[in-house]
Amino acid sequence: MKHGGGMAEAPGTDRGGTRRDASMSASAAEEWFVREVLPLEAALMRFLQHNWRNKADIADLRQEVYVHVFDAAQKEIPAHARAFVFQIARNLLINRLRRLQIVPIEAVADVDALGAAFDAPGAERAVIARDELRRLQTALDRLPPRCREAIILGRIEGLTGRAIAERMGISEQAVSVHLINGMRALVDEVYGSERKS
């Protein structure tokens, strides 16, 4: 009998328990990071975009927040992910402003006010799941045609890179680039942070 495939649990967290001991805390941190922190991404991006003028820095800022948060979690998992993430983000922005040496006082005040607002229990986590299908469709629609085709063949039809190249009549190198771009765009959509081109 045929099974309606695809609805299976996401393979994101491996419950196989392959790694032990030394990397125990590392995988606990990873699990926590995926479960508690990543769902905050849309809110985090809004926070950063709101409080940092130079949009070109946003991706780097996000990365820096994630790195701080993840490193801290490897030592000890913070009790309140949301509060912790926004505190890190706030401190990061303040430090950056200080380093710029022109400390616009009102900017710092603003950051604090906003941070407080974001500490309230919010709906972002839920929004992600809610709109996921629509987001994915939109993301898929927005991909350049060839990239979209590669992703459809790969993600939906389950073809290998080589088979995609054959089907599309393009080089494997080109397929690889399409897949990488497509994956990144879809993932951005999953987390609800818009990709700035």
Add this chain to the structure above:
Amino acid sequence: MSGPVHHRDADSIEAEAAEWLAREHFWDWADADKAALESWLAVSSAHRVAYLRLKSGYARTDRLAALQPSKAEGPGIAWPLLLRVAASFAVIGVLGVAGAFYLARNARPQESTYSTPVGGHEIIRLADGSEIELNTSTTVALRMEAGKRIAKLARGEAFFKITHDDDHPFIVEAAGHRVMDLGTEFSVRDYAGGELEVTLVQGKARLEAADAKEDQRSAVLVPGDVAVATADTMSIRKVKASDLANALGWRRGLLVFHNTSLAQAAAALNRYNPNKLVIADARAARLTINGTFGTHDVEFFARMAETVFGLRVSTAGTTTTISR
């Protein structure tokens, strides 16, 4: 979190992480590649978080894979497939924002409504950690009232996985009844004839009539209990764990039939599909089948009736008729 953080620019790290992930998924992947990935990850936390983010995000795009059509081959597939994707997404009737309970807390009582179309399947994740999984053709409205989290099942079937909170009881209202969570996983199905079915998977819940002045029509359900309630009756039976899993097969997109008559099986499939099956012959309707079908496998089901039972199948418009 003081001190300088050694970092390269996020964009190029993400590009590399994506390349690893793509290799893992689409190209040859040997132990040596795995080891190489491990050492790339070990270089810095920046690598690791970028990879984690992409990997778990990409895993969630697996819903797209659920849209795979049955065996279509040959070139020119991309377009019909795209249409299919678009069509499947077409009607997701949702209003408002999830986490509605929290939004509604301060404001005047405010409802957020979530619906799935025929064949739809959606999970609502609430800010309190609870999850509500909507089956086909289902409507649930959420509101916060006097400190209580209330979900009204207006039609259809939903699976509730509730984060218990003594201060904010979770109540499901359906077909003139209330299910009160006492730390629970359960499903509620509103059969359109005023009949309600509550299946308890984990924890405890209380089922009572909505106008419960008297206590006589109230029951505490424990795992394995299936309660069927109508306006004036309530009955509870115990089912095996395996039957429980089968009854909730829809959560995985499956219908599990065990000595099920063709008529019942067709009715089950019809719940999920705009294309309807009609068993036009009383004797054929009584034939029984075993097996697992995808909730959207109408065509497959018809073909099975044809080849296994030698029945006649004809399709006109959105109706597929099975007869002798």
